[in-house]
Amino acid sequence: MPAAIYISGLGQSTNKESVEKYAARYIKELEYSTSGINHYTKVEKIYYSDDQSSLAVRIYQNSKEILKSNKDTLLYTIYDFEYNDLLIQNFQNKNILFKNITILILVIRKLPRLITSLFKKKTYTKAGQTFYMFLLFLIMAFAVVLVIPSLLGFVDGTNLTFIKNHLDSNIINMLRYLRDFSLKMLPITSLAIIFIPESSTILTKVAAEFSTIDNYIQYGEQSQIIQGNLDALIEYIVENEEKPTIHLHTYSFGSIIALDALFPIGTEPCDNILNNIKLLITVGAPYEFIDNYYPNFYTDRTDKMSKKIEWINVYSTMDAFSSNFRRDNEAKEAQYGIMGKNEVPINLNYEIARREKYNLFSFLTLKHITMHQSYWDDSKYGQSCTRLIFNKMKELKYWKIETNKIKL
Missing domain, CATH: 3.40.50.1820 (Alpha/Beta hydrolase fold, catalytic domain)
Structure with a gap:
């Protein structure tokens, strides 16, 4: 049977x-x-x-x-x-910052391979779309990580005297620089959330998915x-x-x-x-x-x-x-x-x-990525x-x- x-x-x-x-x-x-x-x-x-x-x-x-x-x-x-x-199971309970840093490191580590794949179309014909996907993950992960220093707004707050008395001036200036840079990144993060498809779920779901797949393949985890x-x-x-x-x-x-x-x-x-x-x-x-x-x-x-x-x-x-x-x-x-x-x-x-060839619209909207879920309704x-x-x-x-x- x-x-x-x-x-x-x-x-x-x-x-x-x-x-x-x-x-x-x-x-x-x-x-x-x-x-x-x-x-x-x-x-x-x-x-x-x-x-x-x-x-x-x-x-x-x-x-x-x-x-x-x-x-x-x-x-x-x-x-x-x-x-x-x-x-x-070793990843799902981690916080959003850990997941973003993980996907950031993963993409940076794979970046040389991602770039070289663009010029080897005879061996892998879909490198362009996957490169764009990983690029979006990189941008979104960077955006979230770089927003964290904006929490340093307290540097100019009511505790400024306390901070000055306990921290070196160079450190305070560095914190201020990180804070200002982070605040400048907020518009980019907002644009990513508005315009990147499914941006509200990509960071949590895709970070877990690709990171665990990477650990399974790379280290046998x-x-x-x-x-x-x-x-x-x-x-x-x-x-x-x-x-x-x-x-x-x-x-x-x-x-x-x-x-x-x-x-x-x-x-x-x-x-x-x-x-x-x-x-x-x-x-x-x-x-x-x-x-x-x-x-x-x-x-x-x-x-x-x-x-x-x-x-x-x-x-x-x-x-x-x-x-x-x-x-x-x-x-x-x-x-x-x-x-x-x-x-x-x-x-x-x-x-x-x-069936159609890649075009700018399908490329930017990740159509060839979302088609992975289209084998059944x-x-x-x-x-x-x-x-x-x-x-x-x-x-x-x-x-x-x-x-x-x-x-x-």
Whole structure:
């Protein structure tokens, strides 16, 4: 019996998303592909370790009239894998100043790579838009940090005599200079808040997202516990499902978590992964983004899973983060994979808007950044990339349709 693990995105990518919605979209496609059969879900909370839980969404078909059966048929079980709290737990309780300083240091550290990427369009075709995004983060972080000295207005206040008696005149002059400079920065901060899209949430959400991703990739922070928990969930599925074949459904940074499990650094995947995972689905995978700014992250990988899995990759040419695994931004077949050409994904292009080249308006409004959240609507009833995935799974015999009944 096939089972799936749904690994969502991180931070802003997960707004209003859930495994229940994800399963509901597949039910909708099942309904469109069959007639006379009803489908529904049952949700169960399971614990795969002492302190880690998962929602198991089971998809059933009601086939009493068509198949003359008194028992509904279980088609598919989708488990969610929650790693967000594990990844950001060391960061989420920090104050706004700490977050701003962190994103400021991150961007400054990556600035040489950001600049050189602008001139290497053959290897990464979306460097311009991501450079602009990081530039906005830099400006906003600078603006907030530089506003802090404005609090030094007390230098000319009622405590001026006390300050003069206890501080050197040079220090007082420096504080006054910082205060005056900070006050001059206030208009810039105000403009940033008014004109930069979603500026009220970018600093808190994006700082957490990019900083934790940077720590995960650069230093392996929390990677061991995240991969250990994923192994534990896979073990639970193997022990509790009947002869399961496991599919990984991943979105955004969730695809990086999955690739880490399938192609680990300097070690081998566990036996449960080697023997049971048959399909990888990535949606909006930021592989090329990470490979460009962290060029050593995918080196020294074990390739034992290269010929054991099939890989479906959904991407948008309008999405600045998604990867089409090509050396251009064309909607065509993939040219390479994480291990070269051993496991080239099956590319599925999904666009909700007319494909167009970069223009000044889309560039300034970060259109190609916000498109990263466009693979499905907030509503489970809206159109989404799920139909492309469902049809490809059906073509590859992961969904088998026979007359009025559907098998897995």
